[in-house]
Amino acid sequence: xxxxxxxxxxxxxxxxxxxxxxxxxxxxxxxxxxxxxxxxxxxxxxxxxxxxxxxxxxxxxxxxxxxxxxxxxxxxxxxxxxxxxxxxxxxxxxxxxxxxxxxxxxxxxxxxxxxxxxxxxxxxxxxxxxxxxxxxxxxxxxxxxxxxxxxxxxxxxxxxxxxx
Numbered sequence: 001x002x003x004x005x006x007x008x009x010x011x012x013x014x015x016x017x018x019x020x021x022x023x024x025x026x027x028x029x030x031x032x033x034x035x036x037x038x039x040x041x042x043x044x045x046x047x048x049x050x051x052x053x054x055x056x057x058x059x060x061x062x063x064x065x066x067x068x069x070x071x072x073x074x075x076x077x078x079x080x081x082x083x084x085x086x087x088x089x090x091x092x093x094x095x096x097x098x099x100x101x102x103x104x105x106x107x108x109x110x111x112x113x114x115x116x117x118x119x120x121x122x123x124x125x126x127x128x129x130x131x132x133x134x135x136x137x138x139x140x141x142x143x144x145x146x147x148x149x150x151x152x153x154x155x156x157x158x159x160x161x162x163x164x
Contacts, residue, residue: 017131018086019098019117025085032078035071042068081119088116096138096163098130103162104138110161115139134158 020028046068049061090099101114114127115138121129128135137147138160147158 016081016084017118017129018081018084019088019119019130020081020085021088021099021116021120024120025082025087028078028082028085032075032082035075035078039068039071039075042071094142094163096141096160098139101164102138102160103164104158105161106156106158111158113138 042064046061046064049058049064052058052061055061088099090097096102096115098115098117101112104111104113112126113134115130115135116127118129118131121127121132130136130139134149137149138158141147141160143160143163145160147160149156149158
């Protein structure tokens with residue numbers, strides 16, 4: 001018997017992508033330091049509220065404990081990401097690599113994309129992931145190369161105009 005394919009839910013785990021720019025890495029380290037500074041007062045507040053007794057009806061204690069758990073969880077996530085981060089250092093070459101900004105032409109449209117890691121994507125600002133369909137298709141190509149992307153409705157042809 002064949003099991004049906006089900007799309008992953010919104011709480012499913014995505015694969016960790018360690019690729020970060022230096023700016024994003026510095027931002028994560030700064031956020032980590034801020035959270036570590038918030039952790040001590042939050043822990044002191046929890047212990048102060050615990051002294052009031054009767055945990056079942058102590059709403060302030062429950063809320064403080066929840067805040068402390070959230071801070072601790074975010075600290076663990078950030079430490080994981082910072083400790084395993086790989087800084088993107090694009091080499092200047094005529095082949096598209098992670099970290100490059102690529103100018104494409106599709107018909108009469110000129111499109112500019114920067115190819116970065118998954119944690120920094122923002123398609124509205126022209127930042128795409130190296131794991132996205134377009135980002136993966138662009139890697140390894142040179143100026144003048146034509147790339148054909150197939151969508152459900154049509155095929156879109158891109159021509160690499162410039163690599164920065």
